[in-house]
Amino acid sequence: DTAVSQTPKYLVTQMGNDKSIKCEQNLGHDTMYWYKQDSKKFLKIMFSYNNKELIINETVPNRFSPKSPDKAHLNLHINSLELGDSAVYFCASSQDRGAMAEAFFGQGTRLTVV
């Protein structure tokens, strides 16, 4: 039974398009995250929500907009996609905001912008 699931797993799209990635966790966790992993494997936090409230908003272009309809879901919408947005995007969740280091990660969404 998947703990943190993301859809889609792969996404290939053209520059300028708008796309969304969905994430759901069934662990009953309060806090969810979006991370970006670039081609050199560096994993960087983008956003974090705690019980539907935005608590971390790193320096990310405002073309990226997270939305948390409830504490089990955190979606990421990206407008006007650029080549540099190509990366693997990971959703994660943790018991609470203090347990960030013990987060469970999803399988990732591999985004390729052409």
Next chain:
Amino acid sequence: QKEVEQDPGPLSVPEGAIVSLNCTYSNSAFQYFMWYRQYSRKGPELLMYTYSSGNKEDGRFTAQVDKSSKYISLFIRDSQPSDSATYLCAMFKAAGNKLTFGGGTRVLVKP
């Protein structure tokens, strides 16, 4: 200079050997030190989590933290082909709720 430095590898070892991984960091405010394992096309999973300087052991895995040198290590004893993965170190400071990852070291254990 990045806050956390990690040699990308790849590190290739024969089965049964000890794998030795390390990271250095520059920010003395980091309080918690973690190692994650990431298999190809999968998300990272937490392996070890330490708070202070010293050693922590869990099965075949030993994590070491030397805060005075700003240096952390992970040792894998009796390595298996199933240990082949990328290992990411990460550091956390409660102030600012910030988790910073290294770039990962790719490990290949050959049968």
